[in-house]
């Protein structure tokens with residue numbers, strides 16, 4: 001018996017870490033929506049290139065750099081969690097639901113930062 005190795009998120013590609021985080025249309029849609037909500041500038045590249053850009057340009061501890069890393073890492077975590085939920089619990093969510101979970105986590109994290117400057121630019125993260 002051969003296990004089905006197709007991606008459970010898009011049903012269109014062979015599952016691999018590379019596909020799940022860099023090629024999958026479902027993951028790309030989630031990342032696009034999170035990026036827009038966090039106002040991370042669009043780079044018009046593929047996700048792998050954006051991650052390379054982020055790693056190179058976000059070595060500082062500025063709010064913008066930290067926000068980019070938080071958005072990226074939270075997105076990766078929730079995409080992995082969504083994948084596992086579909087496989088092991090047969091529960092699936094649409095991309096908007098995954099984005100809402102990611103933004104909830106980001107809001108909680110950012111609002112807990114003691115040095116977060118309360119400004120109109122940062123208010124999008126703390127809006128309840």
Ligand SMILES: [Zn+2]
Pocket residue numbers: 007008009010011012013019020023024025026
């Ligand atoms: Zn996929």
